[in-house]
Amino acid sequence: MRLVFAGTPAAAVPTLRRLATEHDVVGVVTRPDAPLGRKRVLTPSPVAQAAVELGIPVIAAARLDAEATERILALEPELGVIVAYGGLVREPLLSGPREGWINLHFSILPAWRGAAPVQRALIAGDPVLGASVFRLVAELDAGDVFATREIALPESSTADVALATLADDGAALTADVVAAIADGSARAVPQTGEPSFAPKLTLEDGALDWSAPVEVVFARFRGVTPEPGAHTTVGGQRVKILEAAPAADTAQLAPGEISATKTAVLIGTASAPLAVTRVQPAGKGAMNAADWWRGQRDAEGMRAGS
Known part of the structure; x- marks a missing residue:
């Protein structure tokens, strides 16, 4: 098929690469270059970089306004495919391609409609994550679903690991749906159940x-790692927690109480402690948590969250 692809982050790249091997991707729409790093260097999005490698023309657009719409429709796509672009597709662009638009979303719809489905699912403690390919409509993530895929992840997986897995699985799922649309066998069904956001x-x-409880604390750690980052305050200073896991075979500590071993800092919760192994104090680089704690002055009596 003659496709236009819209996406921005690294999670969208596997789908772009897969579709480019099977179809004629005539254009890629992505967000404009963004300042990254301490020096704020303008950097193309991961999708833009992949498109250049693949030799596909790039349309950089912060939003799909009249100008972007005209440029996209001039490519005469038969189908639009969107994966985490970061902007809304409205009329007349929505119905411009003959087959409309499909969207790869990283949840089992109607669960977790919105911008951060993987992160919110992990924070909620969902045992199974997944991806859905659905027909794009004006309402947020509400269109009929062509296909879904569930994945069970290790209990230690953080949001970046989960998203990378879903990105690869989702690429295959999207390719299957596009192939079915091309041969006329695709069928979409309405979403059922109460949506969450x-x-x-x-x-x-x-x-x-x-x-x-520690399982709730750890679920939030997984969902916010690496971005925006799990953190607490100790001695009035913010400390980012980079690596952690529920502690095994340790005495219970009061919520926020801190105890150190040779390899970790234990922080009390309403149940078992959380074992923190790597941290980043404010204004400093990442370091071993036990080393950080040993370097604290007046550590006695310090508590997390204060």
Whole structure:
């Protein structure tokens, strides 16, 4: 088929690469270059970089306005495919391609409609994650579903690991749907059940609540790692928690109470402690958590969350 592809982050790249091997991708729509790193160097999106490698023309657009719409429709696509582009597709672009648009979304719809489905699912403690390919409509992530795929992840998987797995599985799922649309066998069914929503995460979403049970604390750690990052305060200073897991065979600590071993810092929750092995104090680089704790002055009596 003659396709136009819209996407921005690394999670969209596997689908672009897969479709480019099987169809005629005539254009790629992505967000404009963004400043990255401490020096704020303008950098093309991962999708833009992949498109250049593949020799596909790029349309950089912060939003799909009249100008972007005209450029996209001039390519005369038969189908639009969108994966985490970061903007809304409205009329007349929505119905411009003969077959409309399909969207790869990283949840089992109607669960977790919105910008951060993987992160919100992990925070909620969902045992199974998944991906859906659905027909794009004006309402957010509400269109009929062509196909879904579930995956069970290791209990230690953080959001970046989960998203990378779903990105690869989702690429194959999307390719199957596009092939079915091409040969006329594709069938989509309405979503059923009560939807839940996954708004974009903020820095505040990364704050760990030590008064909750350890499984709840760890679920939030998984969902906000690496971005926006799990964090707490110790001695009035913010500390980012980079690596952690529920502690095994250790004495219970009061919520927020801190105890150190040779290899980890244990922080108490409402149940078992969380074992923190790597941290990044404010204004410093990443370091071993036990080394960080040994370097604290007046550590006695310090608590997490204060």
